[in-house]
Amino acid sequence: MTTSTNKRKLTGEVVANKMAKTVVVKIVSIKIHPKYKKRYKATKKFKAHDEKNEYQVGDLVQIEACRPLSRDKRWRVIKKIK
Secondary structure, X not given: OOOOOXXXXXXXXXXXXXXXXEEEEEEEEEEEOOOOOOEEEEEEEEEEEOOOOOOOOOOEEEEEEOOOOOOOXXXXXXXXXO
16 A cells, blocks of 8 residues: 655755765755844755765755654655756
């Protein structure tokens, strides 16, 4: 039985790959200050599962939310964009 679920997907850049089967992906989002209406960049890092250790630093990848795989790993790399 397969059900189609809409899981959260983000696009970001790999900034570290020194851990086994794990990459750190930096996500950049543009936010607007509530009072001054100025746009600014906010970055956040997520640890994502990379089963075959195939992604290198600088790769643009898409990650998808999944069940907890370790203490702080809740994302899985789907594909390389660039």
